[in-house]
Amino acid sequence: MARVLVVDDAAFMRKVVSDALTAGGHEVVGQAENGEEAVAQFTALRPDVTTLDITMPEKDGLEALAEIIAIDPSAKVLMCSALGQESKVIESIKLGAKDFVVKPFQPDGLLAAVGKALA
Amino acid sequence: MSGAVNQREALLRLGASTAEAIAQVLEMFAPGEVERGEVSVLEGEGSPFASLEPGTVAAGVAYVDGVTGANVFLAPSGTARLLATKMGAGADVEDEAPLTELELSAVSEASNQMMAAAAGAVGVVLGQEIEISPPQTRVLQTAGEADELFGAAPYATATTFLVGGAPCRLVQLVPSAFVIRVGQAMNEFAGEEGAGAASGPGAPDGSGPRDVEETLRGITMRVWAELGRTRLPLSDTLTLPLGSVVELDRHADAPVDLYVNGLRFAEGILLVDDNGNWTIRLTGMESREPAALTT
Numbered sequence: 120m121a122r123v124l125v126v127d128d129a130a131f132m133r134k135v136v137s138d139a140l141t142a143g144g145h146e147v148v149g150q151a152e153n154g155e156e157a158v159a160q161f162t163a164l165r166p167d168v169t170t171l172d173i174t175m176p177e178k179d180g181l182e183a184l185a186e187i188i189a190i191d192p193s194a195k196v197l198m199c200s201a202l203g204q205e206s207k208v209i210e211s212i213k214l215g216a217k218d219f220v221v222k223p224f225q226p227d228g229l230l231a232a233v234g235k236a237l238a
Numbered sequence: 239m240s241g242a243v244n245q246r247e248a249l250l251r252l253g254a255s256t257a258e259a260i261a262q263v264l265e266m267f268a269p270g271e272v273e274r275g276e277v278s279v280l281e282g283e284g285s286p287f288a289s290l291e292p293g294t295v296a297a298g299v300a301y302v303d304g305v306t307g308a309n310v311f312l313a314p315s316g317t318a319r320l321l322a323t324k325m326g327a328g329a330d331v332e333d334e335a336p337l338t339e340l341e342l343s344a345v346s347e348a349s350n351q352m353m354a355a356a357a358g359a360v361g362v363v364l365g366q367e368i369e370i371s372p373p374q375t376r377v378l379q380t381a382g383e384a385d386e387l388f389g390a391a392p393y394a395t396a397t398t399f400l401v402g403g404a405p406c407r408l409v410q411l412v413p414s415a416f417v418i419r420v421g422q423a424m425n426e427f428a429g430e431e432g433a434g435a436a437s438g439p440g441a442p443d444g445s446g447p448r449d450v451e452e453t454l455r456g457i458t459m460r461v462w463a464e465l466g467r468t469r470l471p472l473s474d475t476l477t478l479p480l481g482s483v484v485e486l487d488r489h490a491d492a493p494v495d496l497y498v499n500g501l502r503f504a505e506g507i508l509l510v511d512d513n514g515n516w517t518i519r520l521t522g523m524e525s526r527e528p529a530a531l532t533t
Contacts, residue, residue, distance in 0.1 A: 128372055129344075129346055129347040129350065131325070131343035131344040131346070131347045132343075132347050134327075174350065174371070174372050175372055176372050200354075201351040201355075202369075204358065205367075206367055222350075222351055223267075223351060225469075228469055
């Protein structure tokens with residue numbers, strides 16, 4: 120079981136992701152709705168895994184990812200985004216994301232990505 | 239040789255690409271329950287939101303970086319509630335009750351995913367990746383509120399969809415620069431194909447520009463066959479060793495799917511011809527017709 124921080128500007132998506140993670144036996148320890156909150160929550164909670172949307176107000180997911188990795192280079196971050204463009208995927212991986220899940224996704228796919236990140 | 243693509247043709251092409259991408263996302267939320275209407279170019283001085291009903295949910299997403307413009311998804315409250323329910327965000331409330339925050343968030347997220355798909359489709363037309371903003375979602379009472387929230391643009395298109403029989407609409411606000419870029423991209427593509435088609439059957443006789451639909455139907459599109467698919471974490475795909483076996487989602491005897499420019503349009507049986515080349519005998523066509531283009 121992993122302690123997971125869920126980041127998405129849409130309350131609906133935070134619920135979908137949280138429900139999937141909880142059903143998969145993980146614990147959602149915090150949620151954030153923009154990149155600023157994501158970095159603050161990561162610093163405070165130090166989760167095992169963070170799921171991170173890209174298109175968000177205040178600070179987008181890629182900026183937040185860079186800051187999280189700077190705080191902890193071993194952080195396990197999964198990007199979850201409707202933007203599946205090649206450049207976004209490559210940039211995310213280069214910045215240190217462990218995986219990239221394109222919305223809409225099935226719960227099994229998300230859980231598999233979490234499992235892979237934890238392995 | 240046909241004449242250069244004009245602004246109206248460019249708008250219709252942009253509208254059709256966007257509408258198709260959006261219909262495919264809606265189809266994921268409501269399989270078999272989505273119908274797409276015609277793309278229309280909104281002309282005149284009036285608001286593109288003039289027919290807005292009170293209580294309509296409006297979710298707008300702007301293009302940023304590279305191109306400008308916006309897409310606004312408009313759903314009357316009943317349609318918004320239906321869509322939210324299809325997405326799993328249904329509320330146990332009376333039909334006439336105001337939409338809950340979760341229902342609004344679901345519609346907003348649906349718009350985010352639709353517009354990301356639309357950005358991808360427009361990116362294919364323009365030959366570059368398109369970025370989108372986070373969605374702005376509001377419940378609006380008047381067209382004036384929509385005008386104030388989303389601004390104005392020299393051009394606009396509209397497409398109506400039905401989701402489970404309930405209507406919703408996409409309005410595209412298109413700056414002049416965007417129209418010009420789409421037109422240029424279409425001209426470049428048509429020019430690349432024109433040289434090859436000049437001596438073939440049905441070639442334009444140079445007597446004048448072809449009409450919009452004939453122009454678009456003459457454009458060569460990429461067609462491919464898909465044997466099957468699976469989902470793998472990115473990290474797996476990057477580290478697969480030679481000799482790996484990747485299991486797909488269908489039996490070897492099952493029909494393959496045919497796609498044109500990313501849109502599934504038929505299925506068929508995979509065969510080998512006398513020259514040893516792969517061929518496909520079509521056994522079924524998609525029932526949906528491409529959106530008719532208005533003039």
